[in-house]
Amino acid sequence: MSQMIKVAITVNGQHTTAMVEPRTLLVQYLRDNLNLTATNVGCDTSSCGACTVHLNGEAVKSCTILAVQADGENVTTVEGLANGNEMHPMQQAFMANHGLQCGYCTPGMVMAAISLVKDIPNPTEEDVRIGLEGNLCRCTGYHNIVQSVLAYAEGK
Amino acid sequence: MGGSILGNRVVRKEDPKFLTTGGKYVDDLFDEPLLAGALHVTYVRSTVAHGQIISIDTSTAKDMDGVVAVFTAESLGLELMPAGLNKSAKRAFLARDKVRYVGEPLAAIVATSRTAGEDAAETVVVDYNVLPAVVDVREAAESTVHLFEEVGSNIVFDSMNLGAPDNSGPEFFDGCEVVVRETIVNQRVAPCPMEVRGSAVAWVDGRLHQWLSTQHAQGAHSSLCRTFGYEPANVRVIAPDVGGGFGAKIGLYGEELLLSVMSQQLGRPLIWRESRSESMVALGHGRAQVQEIAIGGSRDGRVHAYQLKVLQDCGGWVDSAAFLAPFMTRPMSQGVYDIDRIECRTLSIVTNTTPVVPYRGAGRPEATAAIERAMDLFAAEIGMDPVDVRSKNLIQPFNEPYQTKMGQTYDVGNYIESLNRVTVAAKYSELRAEQAKRRAAGDTVQLGIGVSVYVEITGGGGTGDTAKIEVLENGRAKVYTGTSPHGQGHDTAWSMLASDQTGIPMDRIEVIHGDTDLVPKGGGTFGSRSLQQGGAAVHVAAVELVDIARGLAATLLEANEDDIVLDKENGAFHVAGSPSVNKTWADLAVAKKSEGGLVHAIDFRVDGATFPFGAHVAVVEVDTETGKVRHIAHTTCDDAGTVLNPLLRDGQIHGGVAQGSAQALLEEVLYDPDGNPTTSNLADYAMISAAEVPSVTIVMMETPTFMNPLGAKGIGESGSIGATPAVQSAVCDALLHLGVRHVDMPATPERVWRAIHTAKSGVGQ
Numbered sequence A: 001m002s003q004m005i006k007v008a009i010t011v012n013g014q015h016t017t018a019m020v021e022p023r024t025l026l027v028q029y030l031r032d033n034l035n036l037t038a039t040n041v042g043c044d045t046s047s048c049g050a051c052t053v054h055l056n057g058e059a060v061k062s063c064t065i066l067a068v069q070a071d072g073e074n075v076t077t078v079e080g081l082a083n084g085n086e087m088h089p090m091q092q093a094f095m096a097n098h099g100l101q102c103g104y105c106t107p108g109m110v111m112a113a114i115s116l117v118k119d120i121p122n123p124t125e126e127d128v129r130i131g132l133e134g135n136l137c138r139c140t141g142y143h144n145i146v147q148s149v150l151a152y153a154e155g156k
Numbered sequence B: 001m002g003g004s005i006l007g008n009r010v011v012r013k014e015d016p017k018f019l020t021t022g023g024k025y026v027d028d029l030f031d032e033p034l035l036a037g038a039l040h041v042t043y044v045r046s047t048v049a050h051g052q053i054i055s056i057d058t059s060t061a062k063d064m065d066g067v068v069a070v071f072t073a074e075s076l077g078l079e080l081m082p083a084g085l086n087k088s089a090k091r092a093f094l095a096r097d098k099v100r101y102v103g104e105p106l107a108a109i110v111a112t113s114r115t116a117g118e119d120a121a122e123t124v125v126v127d128y129n130v131l132p133a134v135v136d137v138r139e140a141a142e143s144t145v146h147l148f149e150e151v152g153s154n155i156v157f158d159s160m161n162l163g164a165p166d167n168s169g170p171e172f173f174d175g176c177e178v179v180v181r182e183t184i185v186n187q188r189v190a191p192c193p194m195e196v197r198g199s200a201v202a203w204v205d206g207r208l209h210q211w212l213s214t215q216h217a218q219g220a221h222s223s224l225c226r227t228f229g230y231e232p233a234n235v236r237v238i239a240p241d242v243g244g245g246f247g248a249k250i251g252l253y254g255e256e257l258l259l260s261v262m263s264q265q266l267g268r269p270l271i272w273r274e275s276r277s278e279s280m281v282a283l284g285h286g287r288a289q290v291q292e293i294a295i296g297g298s299r300d301g302r303v304h305a306y307q308l309k310v311l312q313d314c315g316g317w318v319d320s321a322a323f324l325a326p327f328m329t330r331p332m333s334q335g336v337y338d339i340d341r342i343e344c345r346t347l348s349i350v351t352n353t354t355p356v357v358p359y360r361g362a363g364r365p366e367a368t369a370a371i372e373r374a375m376d377l378f379a380a381e382i383g384m385d386p387v388d389v390r391s392k393n394l395i396q397p398f399n400e401p402y403q404t405k406m407g408q409t410y411d412v413g414n415y416i417e418s419l420n421r422v423t424v425a426a427k428y429s430e431l432r433a434e435q436a437k438r439r440a441a442g443d444t445v446q447l448g449i450g451v452s453v454y455v456e457i458t459g460g461g462g463t464g465d466t467a468k469i470e471v472l473e474n475g476r477a478k479v480y481t482g483t484s485p486h487g488q489g490h491d492t493a494w495s496m497l498a499s500d501q502t503g504i505p506m507d508r509i510e511v512i513h514g515d516t517d518l519v520p521k522g523g524g525t526f527g528s529r530s531l532q533q534g535g536a537a538v539h540v541a542a543v544e545l546v547d548i549a550r551g552l553a554a555t556l557l558e559a560n561e562d563d564i565v566l567d568k569e570n571g572a573f574h575v576a577g578s579p580s581v582n583k584t585w586a587d588l589a590v591a592k593k594s595e596g597g598l599v600h601a602i603d604f605r606v607d608g609a610t611f612p613f614g615a616h617v618a619v620v621e622v623d624t625e626t627g628k629v630r631h632i633a634h635t636t637c638d639d640a641g642t643v644l645n646p647l648l649r650d651g652q653i654h655g656g657v658a659q660g661s662a663q664a665l666l667e668e669v670l671y672d673p674d675g676n677p678t679t680s681n682l683a684d685y686a687m688i689s690a691a692e693v694p695s696v697t698i699v700m701m702e703t704p705t706f707m708n709p710l711g712a713k714g715i716g717e718s719g720s721i722g723a724t725p726a727v728q729s730a731v732c733d734a735l736l737h738l739g740v741r742h743v744d745m746p747a748t749p750e751r752v753w754r755a756i757h758t759a760k761s762g763v764g765q
């Protein structure tokens, strides 16, 4: 067995710490150590984006970084977005525009979308489509995801 | 009093959960007490496409850290079992004697962690006597190498066995001025639900609890009991949230079935979840037909005869595809057209590839693609606009059941209207003008316009579904349904139906599904059946429940039942004209408490399938120098009868259109000549992204069916059925003036570029 390493990561504003194997991915840390299971795993080639979270405010695919690389950093998952009972405006936009069906891609999609609009505050449809290229969804055909993101950007 | 909520755009009540805490999928059951201490299962899979198994050496794996047990067909005592459609073909859930595709499960490792299992799986050594792989379906039909020697052929089913006449002779086209023939490929694609397969099992006091990512919990329950002889009462199947299925999660797979057996032997709960790379080779694939089409008619645009021969690639097992070709593609081969002579023969053929199962449309997209391509080829041959040729041959509008030549009874149809609406909305003539301009100018980027008109069968095979409504003493209600939603929004839709009749607000209604303890009987969610059967059941149960409640209120209010009205606004029954003396739903539930509560259950039956229809217009741009295709616009007019919630309807269309566009332009499962998959992960498989599909313009049309009280037909598969041929046709249309007749799917840049250059050099034309 490989040696265990201690990590301390702030997740959704909470201080968390655990002993992990060096090969533990951030997504495994979130799901297996913290039971934050909204963040999903949809592939094994960093292709799908279902695992997207924010690392220090920037969207990252949490299957592409090790837990130890996030040591001492700030991570936000979709569980950390709502303010009490009030959903984040991006979550609200997804609901209002039917931007989700089975919900599997959704947490990653929402996190990627927030990051996208932060980088491009007034995106065109084209911007949104290209910006979300790394987040796959099999249900929605993307139409309503794009609508959700545009509605959010407009309503901000 | 407000109007009915039905038909309104209602946002989904299930969304907040998915958006805040995420769904609870099989992999998220960490807090399920029955699964405490569960061990992880990893399957060892064949790395060769075709071979005899000489030995399976698991000795290293058995001794590895964290490994609890290793099972093979031999150690589990698994017998060969015959296929449903061809009893001579046999296999076991773990390969015995022979492997027939890369990815076929051979052994199972049970370990304390997923990683320990994966590490151990890599040490299993399988010695094969490698056999020649039969990969191409056309070659398989002729090959002397047989996957199942006992069958004596790779053809496992021929629709001629159904007693259809042999119309393969040339006289079939007698009297036709023009006959066009083409062989077209409806390629193999991967369903790619974003959640891969997974399942967990626990035996508690001799009773099996199995969580499954499935579209049909009750079907899985029956499979388990049938396969292993379990007492139905001793099995509980639970579908938690399911991250998409698209047909590939209807039936139960060997990997899922075996969990209960291994768990029983070990006395421990087990959990299994495949990786995406496993899923790409072990979850069933879709489509996979080669179609020989021939169409004949006169130069005025009338089609007289149409012949289709289907070679259905079933993959390495006689799986559902063997059945879909003769029983879904063949019956729908006539499409929307009135044709004098029509014949369709299907051959179901096994190959050394992943087994083929239903995938969004399951046999109907293939039927539609064939006849729509045939119509285009015919139109091109006689130099007529594809819309005009279609208009000339469409079945006239009908409100009475229409008997097709292929033995189907279409319920209602107005195909010409859907075609008219969609061409107007898409500005068809303006598109043609723009196309002409670009052609005249010799633009590098050419415009292509593709049209399809389709009819499909929905709710086929199903005969109805169950529904139960229970009113609680606090006035809330629970709706139990036999459907199994995994993205379709039944929580919202069924709440709308129940609320519409009872007046109980939607947020006070809970919809329960996918747990066989709570819903023992149910038809699941596939084949676009849910609303017309499961939803209609909820509607009828609600109507009847209101009647029962009215009778009860009459007794309690000491009034005549006929005088009692339901005030839906307030959820209370009273004598007409005196609302102040009333009985609320809560009152009635309390009154019924000693008699088992206020609950009504029904088993709703329908007489048969419905036949939704529609028309699509796709617009593409093709760069004639690079072969790159961009799908730039898509307009649909899909008639699914009366619409319950346009929000959900639109979502279904969007998803289907993207999958259709994906098949037409991007996605294809590929093998090398030895049967090694070359698209076995999401980096290699070109799954469609947001950047590759346009927004969709939806044109309304609602022709209610009389087959159920809601007037609803299916909508879930219309997008993939209508879009696939429309997009493909648009690509061909863009290149028509360059002499290109046909481009197979997916229309990748290379394939398009080759088609242009072949046409230019006159080769093969």
Ligand code: FES
Pocket (backbone or CB within 6 Å): A040, A041, A042, A043, A044, A045, A046, A047, A048, A049, A050, A051, A052, A061, A062, A063, A064
């Ligand atoms: S799980 Fe697919 S990109 Fe991370």
Ligand code: FES
Pocket (backbone or CB within 6 Å): A099, A100, A101, A102, A103, A104, A105, A106, A136, A137, A138, A139, A140, B194, B243, B244, B487
């Ligand atoms: S909503 Fe199902 S994968 Fe996106």
